[in-house]
Amino acid sequence: xxxxxxxxxxxxxxxxxxxxxxxxxxxxxxxxxxxxxxxxxxxxxxxxxxxxxxxxxxxxxxxxxxxxxxxxxxxxxxxxxxxxxxxxxxxxxxxxxxxxxxxxxxxxxxxxxxxxxxxxxxxxxxxxxxxxxxxxxxxxxxxxxxxxxxxxxxxxxxxxxxxxxxxxxxxxxxxxxxxxxxxxxxxxxxxxxxxxxxxxxxxxxxxxxxxxxxxxxxxxxxxxxxxxxxxxxxxxxxxxxxxxxxxxxxxxxxxxxxxxxxxxxxxxxxxxxxxxxxxxxxxxxxxxxxxxxxxxxxxxxxxxxxxxxxxxxxxxxxxxxxxxxxxxxx
Amino acid sequence: xxxxxxxxxxxxxxxxxxxxxxxxxxxxxxxxxxxxxxxxxxxxxxxxxxxxxxxxxxxxxxxxxxxxxxxxxxxxxxxxxxxxxxxxxxxxxxxxxxxxxxxxxxxxxxxxxxxxxxxxxxxxxxxxxxxxxxxxxxxxxxxxxxxxxxxxxxxxxxxxxxxxxxxxxxxxxxxxxxxxxxxxxxxxxxxxxxxxxxxxxxxxxxxxxxxxxxxxxxxxxxxxxxxxxxxxxxxxxxxxxxxxxxxxxxxxxxxxxxxxxxxxxxxxxxxxxxxxxxxxxxxxxxxxxxxxxxxxxxxxxxxxxxxxxxxxxxxxxxxxxxxxxxxxxx
Numbered sequence: 001x002x003x004x005x006x007x008x009x010x011x012x013x014x015x016x017x018x019x020x021x022x023x024x025x026x027x028x029x030x031x032x033x034x035x036x037x038x039x040x041x042x043x044x045x046x047x048x049x050x051x052x053x054x055x056x057x058x059x060x061x062x063x064x065x066x067x068x069x070x071x072x073x074x075x076x077x078x079x080x081x082x083x084x085x086x087x088x089x090x091x092x093x094x095x096x097x098x099x100x101x102x103x104x105x106x107x108x109x110x111x112x113x114x115x116x117x118x119x120x121x122x123x124x125x126x127x128x129x130x131x132x133x134x135x136x137x138x139x140x141x142x143x144x145x146x147x148x149x150x151x152x153x154x155x156x157x158x159x160x161x162x163x164x165x166x167x168x169x170x171x172x173x174x175x176x177x178x179x180x181x182x183x184x185x186x187x188x189x190x191x192x193x194x195x196x197x198x199x200x201x202x203x204x205x206x207x208x209x210x211x212x213x214x215x216x217x218x219x220x221x222x223x224x225x226x227x228x229x230x231x232x233x234x235x236x237x238x239x240x241x242x243x244x245x246x247x248x249x250x251x252x253x254x255x256x257x258x259x260x261x262x263x264x265x266x267x268x269x270x271x272x273x274x275x276x277x278x279x280x281x282x283x284x285x286x287x288x289x290x291x292x293x294x295x296x297x298x299x300x301x302x303x304x305x306x307x308x309x310x311x312x313x314x315x316x317x318x319x320x321x322x323x324x325x326x327x328x329x330x
Numbered sequence: 331x332x333x334x335x336x337x338x339x340x341x342x343x344x345x346x347x348x349x350x351x352x353x354x355x356x357x358x359x360x361x362x363x364x365x366x367x368x369x370x371x372x373x374x375x376x377x378x379x380x381x382x383x384x385x386x387x388x389x390x391x392x393x394x395x396x397x398x399x400x401x402x403x404x405x406x407x408x409x410x411x412x413x414x415x416x417x418x419x420x421x422x423x424x425x426x427x428x429x430x431x432x433x434x435x436x437x438x439x440x441x442x443x444x445x446x447x448x449x450x451x452x453x454x455x456x457x458x459x460x461x462x463x464x465x466x467x468x469x470x471x472x473x474x475x476x477x478x479x480x481x482x483x484x485x486x487x488x489x490x491x492x493x494x495x496x497x498x499x500x501x502x503x504x505x506x507x508x509x510x511x512x513x514x515x516x517x518x519x520x521x522x523x524x525x526x527x528x529x530x531x532x533x534x535x536x537x538x539x540x541x542x543x544x545x546x547x548x549x550x551x552x553x554x555x556x557x558x559x560x561x562x563x564x565x566x567x568x569x570x571x572x573x574x575x576x577x578x579x580x581x582x583x584x585x586x587x588x589x590x591x592x593x594x595x596x597x598x599x600x601x602x603x604x605x606x607x608x609x610x611x612x613x614x615x616x617x618x619x620x621x622x623x624x625x626x627x628x629x630x631x632x633x634x635x636x637x638x639x640x641x642x643x644x645x646x647x648x649x650x651x652x653x654x655x656x657x658x659x660x
């Protein structure tokens with residue numbers, strides 16, 4: 001883990017600034033939900049700390065992804081917006097781009113893996129996105145997306161490696177800090193790093209003493225490896241129930257921010273995700289998808305905080321097939 | 331359905347007044363959650379109206395019942411509190427009394443049916459209540475409760491037929507009206523009538539033009555029968571998945587309030603409850619128990635409102651065994 005001098009030094013040259021997050025927040029005002037922050041005495045007792053759950057599962061489109069997608073589309077030129085956008089996504093970013101496009105009158109094309117959860121596919125379609133499927137184990141979504149962009153003159157809205165996407169995602173942590181005051185730790189789901197990078201930028205500006213920690217599935221710990229190695233490490237496509245965190249490498253834009261501003265990256269098992277998911281359903285009465293449980297799993301297993309600390313947990317999303325959800329709850 | 335003259339006339343002589351609700355609200359301030367009011371564009375589109383969901387599934391103890399139980403215990407004399415309280419309940423009231431008792435340092439004994447959902451039994455136990463089981467098909471919970479009260483000098487906190495319980499339950503609708511402004515209709519789960527009576531009293535004081543409608547399971551429509559007959563009708567124990575609305579008759583105190591101030595009582599099928607439960611999980615990411623879905627089922631089936639109307643829906647609770655929940659979601 002870099003010491004604090006290392007962490008502070010390069011922030012002036014990072015690809016996104018807190019001013020970008022503030023601008024994104026203005027664009028999202030009255031459009032994205034200011035999602036509630038929930039607490040649970042039972043969770044506090046189990047974790048031995050004070051937990052504050054920022055419920056992005058209750059965000060429009062069912063995940064934080066709406067923030068970045070909307071912000072990215074809002075910052076396109078009029079000409080770009082007229083041509084439309086294309087995005088690739090394992091699910092939540094797809095829905096987010098489709099919804100954000102519809103709200104801004106922009107045509108959307110979404111490249112999705114064939115094995116994406118059917119609830120996410122149908123929601124994307126309902127929001128008006130045109131869907132093109134690919135095989136995530138044999139094809140490159142980036143290449144398919146680039147070809148479509150070239151053919152049709154579309155602007156690509158990547159799921160995380162994009163300045164305005166990162167800036168949009170940072171608005172969730174900004175709201176949490178505004179609502180809750182001081183936090184000792186902030187636990188954030190880590191896939192490609194958009195939410196984590198945005199959260200770290202918000203923390204640096206608003207709560208510089210808060211330790212921002214990324215949480216990955218054990219099976220897909222490319223972020224942890226990269227963070228420790230100080231360079232982007234690529235891994236094969238991982239297999240985990242956290243279907244929103246099956247990324248194989250961090251982004252060119254997210255990695256330097258994470259390296260500079262994040263305190264640590266930890267991993268949790270699929271079983272810990274299921275336990276957290278069950279806890280959310282049984283005790284807090286909210287539906288959280290496995291990827292959305294990453295931060296809570298780390299909090300409930302007490303691996304990132306000291307007794308009595310104030311711990312923010314970003315619940316990233318709640319989109320899951322009901323059949324699959326039912327299977328995991330039993 | 332009585333006309334408005336009939337409805338207004340007897341309210342001066344009702345057993346509970348809006349002042350009682352205001353007093354209850356003061357006692358609950360900072361103790362009960364001021365639960366969020368959620369909206370969903372998808373729900374609005376399906377219902378053809380504007381729906382406002384008051385989320386008492388997110389209340390302490392997982393249901394609105396905490397309000398009435400806490401208020402009833404808070405209004406006991408010091409001597410009564412020292413002796414302790416006893417309550418009978420199919421589940422949510424049990425948890426509520428146990429939790430409210432613990433918070434006020436009052437010993438609680440709970441008489442529960444043997445077939446109560448195990449999540450409710452274990453939560454009641456966790457909150458510190460002593461549990462005594464009975465058979466809901468052969469024994470009288472009132473008699474068991476009365477015997478315990480006599481033997482041990484306990485005060486009975488009934489689940490609905492009690493002035494201070496009704497007053498406490500009325501604080502939920504009061505909060506909804508304060509948060510949302512005008513409503514054309516308010517849909518309320520109806521079991522023994524505590525929530526419905528309290529809601530009707532709050533509406534009469536704050537939104538006299540709002541139509542307050544009770545919603546029951548088809549199989550247990552004693553409330554509808556009683557409302558139409560103008561007197562309390564008793565039915566055999568109904569079988570419905572709405573385990574919080576398996577009451578067989580309205581209360582001596584709830585019925586006159588319902589008769590005077592409620593606009594109508596409608597019924598919904600178990601299948602409609604399951605559909606609403608699935609909708610809450612899939613689209614709104616919240617866990618609602620079948621009884622808590624009564625109002626939403628009526629709203630989504632458009633049986634109580636005109637197109638475009640503003641419809642309040644009281645979600646009464648979210649306590650359900652995960653195994654049972656998983657079974658119903660599939």
